[in-house]
Amino acid sequence: MPKLIKERVPTPERPVEERVKDFGEVNLGYTFELAVKEAERCLQCPANYAPCIKGCPVHINIPAFIAKIKEGDIKGALRIIWNDNTLPAITGRVCPQEDQCEGACVVGKVGQAVNIGKLERFVADYARKHGIEEELLCEFEEKCTGELGKVAVVGAGPAGLTCAGELAKMGYKVTVFEALHKPGGVLIYGIPEFRLPKEILDHELAKLKRLGVEIKTDHVVGKTVTLEELLQEYDAVFIGTGAGTPKLLNIPGILLDRIYSANEFLTRINLMKAYEFPEYDTPIAVGKKVIVIGAGNTAMDAARSALRLGCDVTIAYRRGEEDVTARIEEVEHAKEEGVKFLYFVQPVEFIGDEKGKVKAVKFEKMEPLEERDSRGKRKIRPTGEYVTVEADTVIIAIGLEPNRIISEEAGIKTNPNGTLVVDENLMTSVPGVFAGGDAIRGEATVILAMGDGKKAAKAIDEYIRAKKASA
Amino acid sequence: MGYKITAKEDLSPIDYFVEVEAPHVAKAWKPGQFVVFILHERGERIPMSVYKAEDGKVGMFIRKLGKTSLQLYHEYKPGDELWSFVGPLGKPIKVKNYGRVAFVSDAVCGHAENRATLKVMREAGNYTISVQTFEDREKVYPTRFLAREVADEYYLTTLDGSVGIKGHYLDVVRELIEKDRVDVIFAGGSLRNLAKLAELTRPYGIPTYATVRQIMVDGTGMCGSCRVLYDGEVKFACRDGPVFDAHKIDWEDAIRRNYERFSEQERLAKERYLEYLRAKGVI
Numbered sequence: 001m002p003k004l005i006k007e008r009v010p011t012p013e014r015p016v017e018e019r020v021k022d023f024g025e026v027n028l029g030y031t032f033e034l035a036v037k038e039a040e041r042c043l044q045c046p047a048n049y050a051p052c053i054k055g056c057p058v059h060i061n062i063p064a065f066i067a068k069i070k071e072g073d074i075k076g077a078l079r080i081i082w083n084d085n086t087l088p089a090i091t092g093r094v095c096p097q098e099d100q101c102e103g104a105c106v107v108g109k110v111g112q113a114v115n116i117g118k119l120e121r122f123v124a125d126y127a128r129k130h131g132i133e134e135e136l137l138c139e140f141e142e143k144c145t146g147e148l149g150k151v152a153v154v155g156a157g158p159a160g161l162t163c164a165g166e167l168a169k170m171g172y173k174v175t176v177f178e179a180l181h182k183p184g185g186v187l188i189y190g191i192p193e194f195r196l197p198k199e200i201l202d203h204e205l206a207k208l209k210r211l212g213v214e215i216k217t218d219h220v221v222g223k224t225v226t227l228e229e230l231l232q233e234y235d236a237v238f239i240g241t242g243a244g245t246p247k248l249l250n251i252p253g254i255l256l257d258r259i260y261s262a263n264e265f266l267t268r269i270n271l272m273k274a275y276e277f278p279e280y281d282t283p284i285a286v287g288k289k290v291i292v293i294g295a296g297n298t299a300m301d302a303a304r305s306a307l308r309l310g311c312d313v314t315i316a317y318r319r320g321e322e323d324v325t326a327r328i329e330e331v332e333h334a335k336e337e338g339v340k341f342l343y344f345v346q347p348v349e350f351i352g353d354e355k356g357k358v359k360a361v362k363f364e365k366m367e368p369l370e371e372r373d374s375r376g377k378r379k380i381r382p383t384g385e386y387v388t389v390e391a392d393t394v395i396i397a398i399g400l401e402p403n404r405i406i407s408e409e410a411g412i413k414t415n416p417n418g419t420l421v422v423d424e425n426l427m428t429s430v431p432g433v434f435a436g437g438d439a440i441r442g443e444a445t446v447i448l449a450m451g452d453g454k455k456a457a458k459a460i461d462e463y464i465r466a467k468k469a470s471a
Numbered sequence: 472m473g474y475k476i477t478a479k480e481d482l483s484p485i486d487y488f489v490e491v492e493a494p495h496v497a498k499a500w501k502p503g504q505f506v507v508f509i510l511h512e513r514g515e516r517i518p519m520s521v522y523k524a525e526d527g528k529v530g531m532f533i534r535k536l537g538k539t540s541l542q543l544y545h546e547y548k549p550g551d552e553l554w555s556f557v558g559p560l561g562k563p564i565k566v567k568n569y570g571r572v573a574f575v576s577d578a579v580c581g582h583a584e585n586r587a588t589l590k591v592m593r594e595a596g597n598y599t600i601s602v603q604t605f606e607d608r609e610k611v612y613p614t615r616f617l618a619r620e621v622a623d624e625y626y627l628t629t630l631d632g633s634v635g636i637k638g639h640y641l642d643v644v645r646e647l648i649e650k651d652r653v654d655v656i657f658a659g660g661s662l663r664n665l666a667k668l669a670e671l672t673r674p675y676g677i678p679t680y681a682t683v684r685q686i687m688v689d690g691t692g693m694c695g696s697c698r699v700l701y702d703g704e705v706k707f708a709c710r711d712g713p714v715f716d717a718h719k720i721d722w723e724d725a726i727r728r729n730y731e732r733f734s735e736q737e738r739l740a741k742e743r744y745l746e747y748l749r750a751k752g753v754i
Binding site for chain 1: 495496499504509510513514515516538539554555557559560688689691692693694696698699700705710721727728731732735737739740743
């Protein structure tokens with residue numbers, strides 16, 4: 001039995017005063033020595049029991065890969081992770097580990113949970129930098145014959161890319177159709193550079209190309225090409241179009257200038273690099289005092305991005321601190337960097353100046369009740385008291401819903417909220433058309449989308465095999 | 472990646488025509504829909520109306536207005552490539568036999584849509600009326616780029632009267648209405664005049680559809696930049712439009728949002744680019 005070490009080995013981070021001035025990555029990750037030291041904290045629960053494996057949406061054999069780190073066998077660790085997750089450099093950075101693997105960790109019951117996320121990231125980063133990944137990739141490459149059939153994937157986000165990668169490894173020829181000019185989906189337009197450097201994503205995309213996956217950007221399925229056309233050319237289709245349509249507040253003043261959806265704000269900054277305007281052509285217009293409405297990961301990303309543009313930023317949330325939905329690390333980073341929080345306030349009106357620019361937000365104060373809702377959050381009720389807070393820029397980050405372009409064009413059955421209806425094999429109402437990720441979940445996480453992509457790949461493989469057998 | 476420019480020529484001292492090889496877009500495009508292009512890796516996403524889409528090529532009318540349109544004009548020639556070209560986006564207009572259909576336009580994108588729309592309307596059996604307004608004789612496009620050939624009835628107007636009828640399309644529309652000569656009106660161009668058109672036709676109950684140009688990023692409903700108030704509800708011009716019932720649009724907000732939101736940045740980028748052109752001796 002290893003000795004229990006309650007305290008985590010800290011990961012180096014860039015100092016606050018330095019990092020708020022640019023968009024470079026905040027957390028620097030473990031070095032080899034630090035990773036081995038942290039790996040030694042793992043109690044090595046047996047695989048049939050390990051709560052961390054159960055807590056992981058794609059069931060990575062966590063104790064096994066951590067054991068390999070302890071041995072210094074990074075290639076072995078990566079091989080284990082790749083069995084279930086081919087994008088560990090990404091998930092290691094963006095998963096809400098505290099709600100998943102780390103939240104279930106036995107060590108966490110008495111001290112700090114093993115830092116599984118950072119160890120996963122370490123394996124991916126170390127393997128990439130030291131040519132280890134390349135060796136492993138060569139082993140995979142041989143299997144990617146593309147001979148089993150042709151599959152079209154719609155949307156180059158986490159679900160689509162995972163599905164494409166899995167199918168390619170099985171021996172399918174995969175073409176991914178992406179509406180934007182760059183692949184990545186939320187990984188490129190949503191998550192900022194300081195949390196997920198674009199070079200990491202570029203590397204993962206290059207990996208997919210090595211496996212024979214073709215990505216066609218500038219193609220909006222449902223507009224440029226119809227689903228029916230795809231079904232004529234491909235044996236099956238996977239839809240991973242995400243939840244890309246922003247919810248806006250239906251309150252007076254929503255059309256005032258400098259009120260952005262978080263999607264617009266983040267897309268301008270991340271995808272279009274508006275923070276480098278005029279070196280890059282896409283502009284962004286912000287004032288000095290920004291209010292971000294909402295307290296999820298997107299709200300934190302928007303708030304910290306605004307901070308890096310030199311703004312004073314306040315997050316306004318209708319619930320309390322305990323119900324903030326963002327990853328703990330992001331909330332901590334936001335606080336360290338100087339983002340302020342205003343709780344129990346619900347916006348009721350945006351107030352504009354004579355030029356049509358927002359100048360203040362009127363909120364109704366909310367009060368918490370003892371009762372909790374189905375998600376375990378405390379219910380809140382309006383108090384009838386109002387407070388007006390000055391702001392010259394507002395970013396609305398209250399959630400997203402699926403884009404309906406493809407479901408409307410192809411007549412795929414949807415739920416009232418726009419999510420696609422799927423069966424237990426993730427097949428939609430259109431035979432041969434599968435879906436996963438936020439397109440079926442509404443709004444979830446990168447890892448759940450990837451889990452769906454993987455599950456759908458298996459179902460697609462079975463579907464095509466059965467179809468070809470009966471033909 | 473890369474979409475080859477196959478033709479480029481002047482329409483007037485302020486507007487030009489560009490044609491791009493983009494078979495994926497040309498095949499699917501229908502009148503009413505638009506495209507989005509990016510010039511180069513550091514470029515912005517620019518939504519643009521379509522003049523025609525045939526033989527795998529998409530033609531557009533562009534005004535030398537901001538940094539991107541100036542750069543495309545001065546630095547790109549046939550054979551060069553645009554970095555990104557996506558579409559068709561937005562909803563096509565409903566093509567059917569309305570009876571007497573007019574398209575009125577007073578600016579670059581509107582002129583592109585004028586010909587494109589009336590061409591299909593005529594094919595659908597409509598009597599087509601085209602009205603195109605230019606500032607003065609110098610700004611009038613070469614005849615083959617006008618909507619004359621697809622119109623059963625054609626009016627060219629200039630604000631100063633140097634060629635054609637003196638006045639604006641609004642004056643011609645007023646006359647058409649008074650003589651009960653039009654059943655439905657489509658329109659494109661300056662938002663301020665589209666707003667006036669909506670007020671002009673409203674009392675007569677003449678269905679009026681206008682292309683509501685708004686600042687966009689993705690053009691697929693992802694960012695909400697192009698939101699407009701339509702019949703009291705928030706709609707996205709890219710996804711729910713860009714052609715809307717002109718009588719239901721809140722024009723004041725639409726006009727302000729399109730012209731003011733990034734005016735400071737747009738001015739800065741343009742000045743900086745003009746400075747660059749001057750330094751290179753191009754202008």
